Amino acid sequence: MRYVIVGTGNISNTYVSALGKLAGCELVGAVSRSGRALAAAPDLPIWPSLAAVDRAFDAVILATPNGLHHQGAIAAAELGKHVLTEKPLDIAADAMATMTAACKKAGVTLAVCYQRRTRPDNIAIKRLIDEGTLGQIYAADLSAKFYRDQAYYDSGDYRGGYSLDGGGPFMQQACHNLDIYTWLFGLPQQVVSMLGTFAHDIESEDHGAALLRHANGMIGTVVASTAAKPGFAARLEVHTEKGSFTLTDDVITQWHVDNLDNPAQPGKAYHHDGATSAAVTDTTAHEAIIKDFEQAVEDNREPLAGADSAKLTTELILKIYNSQKPI
CATH class of the missing domain: 3.30.360.10 (Dihydrodipicolinate Reductase; domain 2)
Incomplete structure (x- = not known):
């Protein structure tokens, strides 16, 4: 699958590394409202919003602060893109309900990187x-x-x-x-x-x-x-x-x-x-979550x-x- 990372802070580097170790995964670029480049992939393009992305992609990885996860998930769902978010799902009950409903309505997969599972x-x-x-x-x-x-x-x-x-x-x-x-x-x-x-x-x-x-x-x-x-x-x-x-x-x-x-x-x-x-620095569990996420999309099943x-x-x-x- 082809990914766009939303957020370019510290945790985004973990996902850049994990995607780089998985055959068939492609990181298209990242979204950053501040224009900050990905430290682990500085040559990749940066867009100010998901709506501005002008390259084909299949899914987003949300690496924004906890309380912004619902915003990224809803924006991705509106574009018909699958969503893997950094933990937690979000920080409030209404935010979790709204983002979950948006993804279900759009028919896209929503998963959380609780990689210890x-x-x-x-x-x-x-x-x-x-x-x-x-x-x-x-x-x-x-x-x-x-x-x-x-x-x-x-x-x-x-x-x-x-x-x-x-x-x-x-x-x-x-x-x-x-x-x-x-x-x-x-x-x-x-x-x-x-x-x-x-x-x-x-x-x-x-x-x-x-x-x-x-x-x-x-x-x-x-x-x-x-x-x-x-x-x-x-x-x-x-x-x-x-x-x-x-x-x-x-x-x-x-x-x-x-x-x-x-x-x-x-x-x-x-x-x-x-x-x-x-x-x-150890991305093996993140790699496993991404593999499960992609398999869940392919099989149309609930992610781990x-x-x-x-x-x-x-x-x-x-x-x-x-x-x-x-x-």
Whole structure:
């Protein structure tokens, strides 16, 4: 497929690299309202809007700030182009509904780059849970303790704010981890949270915790932070009637489940805590998401991280933001 990237900030470089490694994929150019070139492909043309693109293309990749994803998706749908957006789907319920409806009306595919869903161990755990092999799940404890310095937030006016970023580490850095949580367990019925801003001069939280109760009785906990120096690997610890296991950065690192072999898959571990940089250098999971996106278009099926599934992650984050309890 032929792509136009909308947005030329840091994350666009990841997509340039991923597309360059996939046979048959062509990057036509990019859209930038400021006219900024793609750092990883400076010779490609830049247009001020999707409507101004004067070359043939099939799909867009949205690499704009979180709160602008719906605008790009709607503009692409109006042109009959498929949409792969950087996470999250968007930051507000009405925006997600509008962009999803626009893509469905236009008959184009809408997917989100929640690339951790492509990790083999996450897929293995998802299958076991869906099959009921692990029995009743008692608890799931997610720790996403990352670090960003003040310079990171100062690098963009929107960073750490609500209007475009949509919030702090829950909406931004821990969004991928929360997506795996909702992919595996769905939305909780009850949420209680406490959030604070400790180490940065920003509008939103930089550290917080939430307690979640699901319809099946499962109790979940989530901690998300960009104030946990120097930044730590993300951990998801799950306790079931058959035993317990731990995923560390999407790899099964502990397995204590009765009469069931560890389903961990061989392969390179993935680790990106962003302690010193927000850049993504390992593009293998992005490549996998793009492959799935193209196959979904070809087969006219729901992508691995389609809009109806991906919206649950934003819905969980909004529940966390809206359920804060005073200290």
